[in-house]
Amino acid sequence: MDVDMILLECEEHMTKAVDYLKHELRGIRTGRASTAMIEFVKVDAYGSPTDLKNIAALSVPEPTQILIKPFDPSTMTDIIKGIERADLGLNPRPEGKQIRVPVPSLSGERRKQLAGQVKTVGEAAKVAIRNARRDANKNIDQAEKDKSTGLGEDAAKGLKHDVQELTKKYEGLVDSLVEQKTKEITEV
Numbered sequence: 001m002d003v004d005m006i007l008l009e010c011e012e013h014m015t016k017a018v019d020y021l022k023h024e025l026r027g028i029r030t031g032r033a034s035t036a037m038i039e040f041v042k043v044d045a046y047g048s049p050t051d052l053k054n055i056a057a058l059s060v061p062e063p064t065q066i067l068i069k070p071f072d073p074s075t076m077t078d079i080i081k082g083i084e085r086a087d088l089g090l091n092p093r094p095e096g097k098q099i100r101v102p103v104p105s106l107s108g109e110r111r112k113q114l115a116g117q118v119k120t121v122g123e124a125a126k127v128a129i130r131n132a133r134r135d136a137n138k139n140i141d142q143a144e145k146d147k148s149t150g151l152g153e154d155a156a157k158g159l160k161h162d163v164q165e166l167t168k169k170y171e172g173l174v175d176s177l178v179e180q181k182t183k184e185i186t187e188v
Helices: 003-026 071-084 108-145 153-186
Strands: 043-044 047-053 056-062 065-070 091-097 096-104
Touching: 003 153, 043 071, 071 096, 091 153, 096 108, 108 153
Parallel strands: none
Antiparallel strands: 043 047, 056 065, 065 096, 091 096
16 A cells, blocks of 8 residues: 555544544534534434435524424424434424424533533544554555565654654544533533
């Protein structure tokens, strides 16, 4: 494997891990209402599970509620069932051709649970980053053994140092994202 490709692939995997973390953190609720809490709730509409955001317009008219306006009013009951089935602790209420979802404030215990969930998701991202580092180091060792690459011992050490620096950078990014989300959750 080409030496430049090893670093490029490693950074690509680490970037994907951070992107996935960001996606997961959007769905974890904080003290305020956010459409991200329910965007990806699966609704059995038209015979197949569909993301809520694809069959309804979502908005936050107030900090404590989400408003859902289905594109097709016949899907309202399916949307309500989908939200209830998602077990988010939300109680959707039909209101004419739209659905209001009041978002109750979080209790202290629930905030601690959510903060723990954020840390768990952050740790999973760090594991993915470390796996990318391990794979890159294996590829560097392989390239060093393969004399046709022309990669010497000193160059391999330099590459491993670069991989470690990438790891530190991305782990720091994960730490800051987790810290920021935890702060949002614990803010009353």
